[in-house]
Amino acid sequence: xxxLLTIAWRNLWRKKRRTLITASSVMFATILAIALMSIIEGxxxxxxxxxxxxxxxxxxxxxxxxxxxxxIDHALEYEEEVKQTxxxxxxxxxxTVPRIEGFCLGAKDxxxxxxxxxxxxxxxxxxxxxxxxxxxxxxxFSADDNYAVIAEGVATQLxxxxxxxxxxxxxxxxxxxxxxxxxxxxxxxxxLPEQNNTMVYLPLKEAQYFFAAxxxxxxxxxxxxxxxxxxxxxxxxxxxxxxxxYTVKTWEQLMPDKVAAFEARDAQVKVFVWVLYIxxxxxxLGTVITMMHERLREFGILLSIGxxxxxxxxxxxxxxxxxxxxxxxxxxxxxxxxIYRLHKNPIPITDxxxxxxxxxxxxxxxxxxxxxxxxxxxxxxxxxxxxIIVGLYPVQKVFRLEMTDSASN
Amino acid sequence: METxxxxxxxxxxxxxxxxxxxxxxxxxxxxxxxxxxxxxxxxGSGKTTxxxxxxxxxxxxxxxxxxxxxxxxxxxxxxxxxxxxxxxxFVFQAYNLIPVLTxxxxxxxxxxxxxxxxxxxxxxxxxxxxxxGLSDKLNVRPAKLSGGQQQRxxxxxxxxxxxxxxxxxxxxxxxxxxxxxxLLDIMAKLNKEENITLIFSTHDQRxxxxxxxxxxxxxxxxxxxxxFNREN
Numbered sequence: 001x002x003x004l005l006t007i008a009w010r011n012l013w014r015k016k017r018r019t020l021i022t023a024s025s026v027m028f029a030t031i032l033a034i035a036l037m038s039i040i041e042g043x044x045x046x047x048x049x050x051x052x053x054x055x056x057x058x059x060x061x062x063x064x065x066x067x068x069x070x071x072i073d074h075a076l077e078y079e080e081e082v083k084q085t086x087x088x089x090x091x092x093x094x095x096t097v098p099r100i101e102g103f104c105l106g107a108k109d110x111x112x113x114x115x116x117x118x119x120x121x122x123x124x125x126x127x128x129x130x131x132x133x134x135x136x137x138x139x140x141f142s143a144d145d146n147y148a149v150i151a152e153g154v155a156t157q158l159x160x161x162x163x164x165x166x167x168x169x170x171x172x173x174x175x176x177x178x179x180x181x182x183x184x185x186x187x188x189x190x191x192l193p194e195q196n197n198t199m200v201y202l203p204l205k206e207a208q209y210f211f212a213a214x215x216x217x218x219x220x221x222x223x224x225x226x227x228x229x230x231x232x233x234x235x236x237x238x239x240x241x242x243x244x245x246y247t248v249k250t251w252e253q254l255m256p257d258k259v260a261a262f263e264a265r266d267a268q269v270k271v272f273v274w275v276l277y278i279x280x281x282x283x284x285l286g287t288v289i290t291m292m293h294e295r296l297r298e299f300g301i302l303l304s305i306g307x308x309x310x311x312x313x314x315x316x317x318x319x320x321x322x323x324x325x326x327x328x329x330x331x332x333x334x335x336x337x338x339i340y341r342l343h344k345n346p347i348p349i350t351d352x353x354x355x356x357x358x359x360x361x362x363x364x365x366x367x368x369x370x371x372x373x374x375x376x377x378x379x380x381x382x383x384x385x386x387x388i389i390v391g392l393y394p395v396q397k398v399f400r401l402e403m404t405d406s407a408s409n
Numbered sequence: 410m411e412t413x414x415x416x417x418x419x420x421x422x423x424x425x426x427x428x429x430x431x432x433x434x435x436x437x438x439x440x441x442x443x444x445x446x447x448x449x450x451x452x453g454s455g456k457t458t459x460x461x462x463x464x465x466x467x468x469x470x471x472x473x474x475x476x477x478x479x480x481x482x483x484x485x486x487x488x489x490x491x492x493x494x495x496x497x498x499f500v501f502q503a504y505n506l507i508p509v510l511t512x513x514x515x516x517x518x519x520x521x522x523x524x525x526x527x528x529x530x531x532x533x534x535x536x537x538x539x540x541x542g543l544s545d546k547l548n549v550r551p552a553k554l555s556g557g558q559q560q561r562x563x564x565x566x567x568x569x570x571x572x573x574x575x576x577x578x579x580x581x582x583x584x585x586x587x588x589x590x591x592l593l594d595i596m597a598k599l600n601k602e603e604n605i606t607l608i609f610s611t612h613d614q615r616x617x618x619x620x621x622x623x624x625x626x627x628x629x630x631x632x633x634x635x636x637f638n639r640e641n
Contacts (some may be wrong), residue, residue, distance in 0.1 A: 003518075003521055006509075006510075007507065007509055007510065010509030010510070011509050013509075014508060014509055297505075298505075298507075298508075301501065301505040302507070303490075304464070304466055304493075304499055304501075305499055305505075305518070305519060305566075306490065306493055306494035306519050306522050306523075307522060308490050308522075309490075311522075403466050403467075
C-alpha cells in the first residue's frame with residue numbers, strides 16, 4: 001500500500017500544471033459553494049433572529065387554544081404551575097417576556113383606528129428586542145406607570161402626540177368590556193408598516209387591568225441560553241405542564257408559514273448549489289478523462305508487468321483523493337478568512353429599492369454572511385465526495401482496459 | 410535442457426477489423442531453459458502477437474501455451490496476473506519504466522508486488538543495477554537517464570525477480586548502436602549468469618547476430634527455426 005501511495009502522490013507532481021489546475025477548480029468550487037451557502041445561511045440567520053427577537057422568542061407557553069384562536073378569552077393564567085415549570089428549567093432559559101395583547105379600537109376626538117394593544121414589561125422587551133431604541137419622541141414607561149407608548153403610524157393617523165390622550169375600546173376577558181383613557185408618553189417608529197400603523201403599548205399590569213384579565217397572559221415568551229435546545233426544552237416543559245390547559249411551542253411551530261418559506265427558498269438555493277456542484281464535477285471529469293487517455297499506455301504496461309487491476313485502480317483513486325483533498329482544504333483555508341471577515345463586516349446594500357425593501361422587512365440592509373463551521377464542513381465534504389465520484393471514471397476504465405491495446409497505444 | 414515454454418498449434422485471428430487478420434497460424438514451438446532466441450520477421454509477421462500470447466497478455470484464438478506444466482491460454486485473468494508476476498519478465502521497446510519511481514524503485518517494483526522481504530529486494534535490485542552498470546544511478550528517475558540507461562534499468566527490472574523467462578519486444582529498436590551493443594552484452598551476460606531464457610522479437614540485425622536460435626515468422630507462421638552454435 002505504501003508503494004501505491006508513493007506512486008499516486010508522485011504521479012500528481014509529474015504534471016504540476018495539470019494537478020494545480022485541477023486542484024484549483026476544486027478549490028474555486030469549494031469557495032463558491034461555501035460563499036453561496038454562507039450568504040444564504042447568513043440571510044436566513046438574520047431573518048430567524050429578527051423573527052425570534054421581534055416576534056416569537058425561542059419558545060412560548062400559551063393557553064392550549066390560543067394558537068388556533070387568538071382571543072383574549074384564551075389568555076393563560078400565569079399561576080404557580082407555570083412559574084414552577086419555568087423555574088425548573090432556569091438553566092436553559094435566559095429570561096422570560098410576558099405579554100398580554102389584543103385588537104381594540106383607538107380613538108382621539110372623532111378619529112378612530114384599529115390598533116393592536118400589547119401589555120409589556122419594558123425592561124424585558126428591551127432585553128429581547130431593544131424596543132426603547134425605536135422611540136422617536138417622549139419616553140418609555142416603566143412597569144408601574146400607566147401611560148401608553150404608540151407607534152408613529154398610529155400617532156399620525158389619530159393626530160396624536162406626546163401628552164395627548166388616547167382612548168381605547170375593546171373586548172376584555174370573557175365578554176368584559178375593555179375601555180380606558182391613556183396619556184401618550186412616547187412614540188415609536190417601526191420599519192414594518194403593519195407594526196408602525198397598529199402598535200400601542202401599555203405596561204403589563206395596566207393592560208391586564210384594561211382587558212379585565214389580572215394575572216393572565218396571552219403568551220409567556222422564553223429566550224433560551226442555547227436555541228439549538230429549543231425542541232428538547234419544549235418537549236420537557238410540555239411533559240411537566242397540564243396539556244389540557246397549556247401548550248409549549250417553538251418559534252417554528254408558531255410561524256409555520258415562515259418555516260415553509262425558508263424551506264421553499266432552501267430548495268431553490270439547493271438547485272443553484274447543485275448546478276455549481278455539477279459544473280465543478282464536469283471540470284474535474286474533463287481533467288480526469290484527459291489524464292486517463294494520456295496514460296492508457298502506461299496503465300497497460302503496469303498491468304503487463306504484474307500490477308493487478310485493483311492496485312492500479314487504487315493508484316487512480318488515491319490520485320483523485322489527493323488532488324480533491326488539496327483543492328478542498330485550500331478552498332476552506334482561503335475561503336474561511338474571507339467569509340469570516342464578511343461575517344464580521346457585512347457588505348452594505350447600496351441599491352435604494354432593495355435597501356428599502358429589506359428595511360421594510362425589519363432587517364439590516366446588508367449582505368450578511370454566516371461563518372457557521374457546519375457550512376464549511378458540509379460544502380467541503382460534498383465537493384470532496386463529488387470529486388471522488390468523478391474519480392470512479394478512471395477506476396472503471398482500469399477494469400475494462402485491454403492490456404495489449406493500451407500498451408501498444 | 411528443461412522445456413520452459415511449449416506452444417501447440419497456436420493461432421490468433423483478429424476479427425475486429427474489416428477483414429479477419431490471421432496474426433498467428435498454428436505455431437508450435439518449444440523453448441528450453443537458458444535459450445537466447447530471436448523471433449524475427451517483417452512487420453506484421455506476428456512477432457509481437459506471439460510474445461503477447463506467450464506472455465499471457467493476449468489470448469490465442471486456438472492452441473495452447475504450456476508454461477511450467479500449466480496452459481495459460483485457458484487461465485482466468487485473475488490467476489494469469491499472478492502467474493505473469495511470478496514467472497515472466499517483460500522488456501518493452503519504449504522502456505516503459507514507471508516515471509515517478511527511481512531506478513532502484515523500478516527494479517524493486519516487481520519484487521515488491523511479489524511481497525519479497527525488503528532487505529532481499531534492495532540487495533537484489535542493487536546487484537542487478539550493478540550488473541547493468543548503473544550502480545551510480547540508483548536514486549535517479551527515468552527522465553534523467555538516457556534511452557540506453559533506461560532500457561538497462563528495464564532489463565534489470567525484468568530479471569531481478571528471477572522469472573522463468575524474459576520476453577523482450579524489440580528492446581534495441583530505440584537505441585543507438587553503442588547503447589544497443591551495451592544492452593546486448595548485458596543481456597547475454599545475464600542470460601549466462603542467471604540461466605534465464607530470453608526471447609526477443611526484433612528486426613535488429615545486431616540482435617539476430619547474437620542469438621543462438623533464430624525463429625523466422627512469415628504471415629503468422631514459422632518459416633524457419635535455426636540454431637547457431639555461437640558464444641553470444
